[in-house]
Amino acid sequence: MNVLTLDGVVKRFGSLEVLKGVSLTLDRHDVVCLIGASGSGKSTLLRCANLLESIGGGDIALFGQSLLDPRIDPDLVRRNIAMVFQSFNLFPHLNVVQNVMLGPVYALKRPAEEVRSEAMLLLERIGLRDRAEEYPDRLSGGQQQRVAIVRSLAMQPSLLLLDEVTSALDPTLVGEVLDLLRELAAEGTTMLLATHEMGFARDVATKVVFLDQGVIVEQGSPSHMFDTPTQAATQAFLARVRPN
Amino acid sequence: MSQRTDAPSSAPQLFSSRRRLHLSPRYSRVASLASTVVVLGLFVAATFFAPGGVQFRHFFFDPHQMWASLLGNNRGLASVGKGIWTNIWMFCLCEVLVLILGLLLAWVRITTSAILAPLRMLATVYTDVFRGIPILLVFIIVGFGLSELNIGWISQQNPPFYGCMAITITYTAYVAEVYRAGLHSVPNGQILAARSLGLSEATTMRRVILPQAIRTVIPPLLNDFISMQKDTALVSILGITEAVQSAQINAAQSFNDSGLVVAALLFLCMTIPLTRFTDGLIDRDRARRLVAAR
Numbered sequence: 001m002n003v004l005t006l007d008g009v010v011k012r013f014g015s016l017e018v019l020k021g022v023s024l025t026l027d028r029h030d031v032v033c034l035i036g037a038s039g040s041g042k043s044t045l046l047r048c049a050n051l052l053e054s055i056g057g058g059d060i061a062l063f064g065q066s067l068l069d070p071r072i073d074p075d076l077v078r079r080n081i082a083m084v085f086q087s088f089n090l091f092p093h094l095n096v097v098q099n100v101m102l103g104p105v106y107a108l109k110r111p112a113e114e115v116r117s118e119a120m121l122l123l124e125r126i127g128l129r130d131r132a133e134e135y136p137d138r139l140s141g142g143q144q145q146r147v148a149i150v151r152s153l154a155m156q157p158s159l160l161l162l163d164e165v166t167s168a169l170d171p172t173l174v175g176e177v178l179d180l181l182r183e184l185a186a187e188g189t190t191m192l193l194a195t196h197e198m199g200f201a202r203d204v205a206t207k208v209v210f211l212d213q214g215v216i217v218e219q220g221s222p223s224h225m226f227d228t229p230t231q232a233a234t235q236a237f238l239a240r241v242r243p244n
Numbered sequence: 245m246s247q248r249t250d251a252p253s254s255a256p257q258l259f260s261s262r263r264r265l266h267l268s269p270r271y272s273r274v275a276s277l278a279s280t281v282v283v284l285g286l287f288v289a290a291t292f293f294a295p296g297g298v299q300f301r302h303f304f305f306d307p308h309q310m311w312a313s314l315l316g317n318n319r320g321l322a323s324v325g326k327g328i329w330t331n332i333w334m335f336c337l338c339e340v341l342v343l344i345l346g347l348l349l350a351w352v353r354i355t356t357s358a359i360l361a362p363l364r365m366l367a368t369v370y371t372d373v374f375r376g377i378p379i380l381l382v383f384i385i386v387g388f389g390l391s392e393l394n395i396g397w398i399s400q401q402n403p404p405f406y407g408c409m410a411i412t413i414t415y416t417a418y419v420a421e422v423y424r425a426g427l428h429s430v431p432n433g434q435i436l437a438a439r440s441l442g443l444s445e446a447t448t449m450r451r452v453i454l455p456q457a458i459r460t461v462i463p464p465l466l467n468d469f470i471s472m473q474k475d476t477a478l479v480s481i482l483g484i485t486e487a488v489q490s491a492q493i494n495a496a497q498s499f500n501d502s503g504l505v506v507a508a509l510l511f512l513c514m515t516i517p518l519t520r521f522t523d524g525l526i527d528r529d530r531a532r533r534l535v536a537a538r
């Protein structure tokens with residue numbers, strides 16, 4: 001069964017049509033990379049997928065259930081679809097482990113001790129167990145972003161949305177975040193990510209989707225998309241981001 | 245490449261003619277103590293050496309009058325010390341009410357829920373009106389108008405009740421605006437992150453927005469509370485004998501204003517510990533969360 005299905009999704013901001021009928025499916029264990037120029041609508045697409053934005057047409061379905069059904073509770077949808085942002089958005093008034101625990105404790109209403117020990121395991125995994133009581137402002141950007149990823153994993157989501165999670169990072173810190181994502185992909189985490197990291201997309205993606213001005217121009221396997229793209233717009237974009 | 249700025253051939257001038265005093269922490273504490281003593285000493289000296297110094301000290305700082313005014317006596321002097329308790333309990337009660345009602349009002353004003361639209365408009369009118377009317381008028385309208393209206397329970401209350409009501413009504417309007425600014429100061433990314441964890445709007449408010457907003461609103465809130473403490477003196481127009489009213493009675497009785505100074509000192513005893521305490525709280529919170537930038 002498809003985890004996520006977008007069917008002709010349209011999104012407008014006033015008269016500006018940002019998504020012009022986007023259709024996309026994600027199976028379990030898929031890692032789908034959205035590539036495209038700035039302003040092509042990648043972030044908007046991700047926000048629509050977890051109902052942070054309402055859509056103006058088309059349909060979005062999670063495990064076959066339409067999310068446009070008025071009986072759908074958006075909070076329940078978002079507990080199954082986690083999202084990680086370019087700017088980390090850790091909560092500055094909570095320490096690292098409290099950041100990780102917030103969702104499970106207050107959204108899922110799970111017992112705090114149980115959640116805490118899980119959170120510590122997640123922090124251990126990213127090598128930040130000894131920084132658990134530290135406040136986010138004192139961590140490096142790469143550490144903050146890894147905590148943010150772990151914070152969404154704590155919800156045990158069926159789908160992870162990642163919006164250019166390495167774009168705000170110093171080049172020397174990008175690697176540690178991408179390594180974590182590689183691990184997650186290898187474990188079979190279903191992910192939809194907007195990214196400018198073409199090398200990463202080629203290595204990890206099961207499918208690469210090229211978005212241009214709100215339209216999916218071409219999609220396919222990484223080797224198809226990067227070695228033998230058929231559309232002129234895809235070729236032009238790749239030529240720009242990968243000179244030579 | 246047409247032009248290229250040459251690197252300066254010699255080291256830049258880094259010594260400024262402005263000399264900085266380098267004091268060790270211990271010496272800077274001594275220095276600040278010393279300068280405080282000097283400034284205060286100059287002030288006291290002024291009251292001693294000014295041509296009217298003797299009368300001034302007699303009228304405002306007569307220790308005997310101050311003591312009598314603080315305690316009151318059976319020859320017609322009211323007790324400023326007793327009067328201040330009226331200010332204190334009124335202030336404490338109003339502070340709690342204003343903190344709660346102000347937050348509710350702010351919340352109504354910032355929600356986007358369609359059902360609350362009429363309430364939102366009312367809230368806007370409320371803040372506009374009660375921030376605009378001088379508080380003295382609110383005292384008169386509430387204190388005399390409500391009992392005049394004769395509309396049951398609300399018209400049969402005593403002056404302290406109306407006093408608290410007037411203070412609460414006015415300050416709720418101010419404090420709601422302080423809260424609103426604080427709630428808006430939390431970056432939108434925080435809200436997106438909380439909502440995408442599946443937290444409801446109410447939980448996001450309680451666990452993410454409020455704790456961050458509170459930190460930014462404490463100093464301006466404190467500002468409003470200090471002026472509220474002082475405005476409790478205005479309840480005297482409703483015939484309530486509080487500290488300032490008592491001091492005025494004494495001034496008229498004994499032709500001496502020392503009681504007013506006692507009232508002033510008592511008000512300072514309320515506000516100064518409060519400001520020191522919250523400043524300490526803020527510093528501690530910042531030190532805990534942030535990397536020092538000095």
Ligand SMILES: Nc1ncnc2c1ncn2[C@@H]1O[C@H](COP(=O)(O)OP(=O)(O)OP(=O)(O)O)[C@@H](O)[C@H]1O
Pocket residue numbers: 013016018036037038039040041042043044045164
């Ligand atoms: N809230 C909004 N109101 C109006 N226009 C918006 C809004 N959000 C996004 N847009 C517009 O939608 C278009 C797509 O924006 P989006 O952020 O999805 O692009 P993107 O592909 O993520 O770009 P980038 O790579 O720079 O992050 C842009 O033209 C942007 O100006």
Ligand SMILES: [Mg+2]
Pocket residue numbers: 042043044163164194
């Ligand atoms: Mg974007």
